[in-house]
């Protein structure tokens with residue numbers, strides 16, 4: 001009897017899984033506008049985004065700086081609740097199952113760095129965030145790319161971009177955040193996520209929690225590599241701010257600063273602010289971070305779009321570190337000298 005019930009349940013699960021898989025097809029999408037897709041929309045600009053997502057933050061900052069009004073659709077990531085990105089309704093918006101997506105007159109624009117360029121080009125005041133000369137634009141793009149996460153593979157680019165490093169430096173925040181998420185939610189990722197590595201990581205974080213994380217050496221190694229490469233990127237930024245300043249491109253606040261605001265905010269949220277953004281280490285950067293936090297767009301795009309999971313995770317990291325000083329030692333000093 002028990003066996004028969006078990007086999008029936010398994011059969012139901014299998015049929016459900018095949019049915020859902022059929023209706024939740026995922027695949028990569030190229031960056032930029034897709035004019036061949038038209039989505040239901042009410043306003044000229046609409047944004048599918050998430051409170052915690054670094055790439056979404058960048059785009060919100062950009063739209064606010066450009067003064068582009070938009071209708072927002074908040075979509076959950078596993079970090080803020082559940083995989084709404086894998087839901088049927090969101091997969092119609094982006095079959096790649098990732099955020100953010102800007103929708104312009106019904107057509108989706110993918111990849112946050114492409115969205116920034118697209119939004120600036122289609123605003124009535126592009127000169128607000130883009131320098132006039134093509135030489136300066138090229139230089140700005142270098143700094144945008146240095147803060148970007150191009151493609152899906154976080155590991156691929158830690159040597160070239162701070163945007164990839166911040167992904168691995170977010171590990172403590174992700175592990176802390178999973179404490180508040182029921183186990184069945186990350187498991188959905190194992191079934192339907194296009195990027196299995198990410199789904200496996202979040203399921204693992206659910207099991208290890210923040211404290212158990214330090215025992216997972218391969219993850220600690222990746223985080224340590226990202227930590228050390230981040231120093232290289234920040235040193236380069238410090239040098240640039242010293243030469244130019246007060247903004248990356250000198251007097252003009254540009255898309256480069258928009259992109260870096262997202263990276264530095266992630267360092268704050270994942271409790272790396274004291275470690276990286278203190279005056280002793282990088283005096284110009286510390287000053288720069290203060291200026292960024294003083295901008296109106298920091299208030300509107302980041303603070304006004306907060307989510308309780310961000311504050312709860314940060315508090316948990318701080319409390320856990322206070323009770324376990326060894327954890328700070330491991331996060332900040334493990335595998336030193338092995339990474340660069």
Ligand SMILES: N[C@@H](CCC(=O)N[C@@H](CS)C(=O)NCC(=O)O)C(=O)O
Pocket residue numbers: 053054055056077078085097098099100110111112113149150151152195198
């Ligand atoms: N290269 C993409 C990366 C987008 C991306 O990975 N977004 C994350 C949030 S920052 C996401 O949607 N993750 C969902 C998931 O992996 O389940 C971009 O710049 O837009």
